Amino acid sequence: MKSFVLNLVIAVIWLFLSKQPSTGVFFIGFFLGFVMIAAFSALLDGGDYPRRCLAVTRFVGMFAVDFVKANLSVARTVLFERRESLHPDFITYDISGMRRGEILLLSYCITLTPGTTTVSVSEDFRTLVVHALDADAPEAIRRQIDRRLRQPILKFTR
Amino acid sequence: MTEALTILLLVTGTVFILVAAIGAVRLPDVLCRSHAVAKASTLGIFSLALGLWTHLGAESVGLKILLTIFFQVVTIPVASHLISLLAWQGEQDRRRRAETASKPSMRSD
Structure with missing residues (x-):
C-alpha cells in the first residue's frame, strides 16, 4: 500500500x-x-510490491475476459432459452479464513462473472450464499469460483 | 477509423442494455432478473462511455470517462446485491431447481 x-x-x-x-x-x-x-525494492521496505502489481494486472486481464463472456452467456440465456430450461438455485460457498476486504472483492467478482450473483454473507463471515442461473452442478460452480476468482485474488492480497 | 469504433461501441452498449431490459421481462423471478440487469447493463454503460471517449478524444475528457466507468462498476453490483438480498430474506416468489423438473409454476417456499 x-x-x-x-x-x-x-x-x-x-x-x-x-x-x-x-x-x-x-x-x-x-x-x-x-x-x-x-x-530498488530491496532498499524500500515495500515488501513484494512488484509481484503484487503483476498479480493484479493478470487478474484484471483475466477478469475482463470473464466479464465479456458472462455478458454473452447472459444475452444467450435471455434471448434464446425458454423459461423451463433454467434451473436456478442457491448454492453456498465456503469463505472461512478470508479477510473482510477479500470477501468484498470476491462477492463483486462473483456478481460480474457468468451465471452467478452474490446474495448474502452469513453473520460470521464464513459462508457466502450465491444464486446460480444453472445450478445443476453446484460442485463445478464452486470449483470454478475457486480457480478463477479466489486464488488469483489471494495471490495479490497476501 | 475512430468513427467506426465509436459506432461499434455505441451499438454494442445499446444492444446490451436492450438485453438487460428484455431479461428483466423474460426471466422468471427477481433473482434471475438481477443476473441479467447486473451484468448486461454494466457492460452496456461501460461501452457507451467508451464510445463517448473515442468520440470526444482522450485530450478533451482525460480520465473523467474512466472515472465514470469505475463508479458504474463499483455501484451496479451493490444495487443488484441489495435487491437479491431483499428477495432472499423476504418471502418472494422464486423458482428452485427441484420444482422446475416436475412443475414449471412458481411457488414461494
Missing part, C-alpha cells in the same frame, strides 16, 4: 515536470515509477 502511494506520487511529480500534462503522460510517469520501485 505504501509503495502504491509512492508510485502515485512519482507519477504526479512526473506530470508536473512535463511540458504538456495529459493522461498519457500520467501513465508514463506511473510506469516509470513502477520500474523505479521494482528496481
Whole structure:
C-alpha cells in the first residue's frame, strides 16, 4: 500500500515536470515509477510490491475476459432459452479464513462473472450464499469460483 | 477509423442494455432478473462511455470517462446485491431447481 502511494506520487511529480500534462503522460510517469520501485525494492521496505502489481494486472486481464463472456452467456440465456430450461438455485460457498476486504472483492467478482450473483454473507463471515442461473452442478460452480476468482485474488492480497 | 469504433461501441452498449431490459421481462423471478440487469447493463454503460471517449478524444475528457466507468462498476453490483438480498430474506416468489423438473409454476417456499 505504501509503495502504491509512492508510485502515485512519482507519477504526479512526473506530470508536473512535463511540458504538456495529459493522461498519457500520467501513465508514463506511473510506469516509470513502477520500474523505479521494482528496481530498488530491496532498499524500500515495500515488501513484494512488484509481484503484487503483476498479480493484479493478470487478474484484471483475466477478469475482463470473464466479464465479456458472462455478458454473452447472459444475452444467450435471455434471448434464446425458454423459461423451463433454467434451473436456478442457491448454492453456498465456503469463505472461512478470508479477510473482510477479500470477501468484498470476491462477492463483486462473483456478481460480474457468468451465471452467478452474490446474495448474502452469513453473520460470521464464513459462508457466502450465491444464486446460480444453472445450478445443476453446484460442485463445478464452486470449483470454478475457486480457480478463477479466489486464488488469483489471494495471490495479490497476501 | 475512430468513427467506426465509436459506432461499434455505441451499438454494442445499446444492444446490451436492450438485453438487460428484455431479461428483466423474460426471466422468471427477481433473482434471475438481477443476473441479467447486473451484468448486461454494466457492460452496456461501460461501452457507451467508451464510445463517448473515442468520440470526444482522450485530450478533451482525460480520465473523467474512466472515472465514470469505475463508479458504474463499483455501484451496479451493490444495487443488484441489495435487491437479491431483499428477495432472499423476504418471502418472494422464486423458482428452485427441484420444482422446475416436475412443475414449471412458481411457488414461494
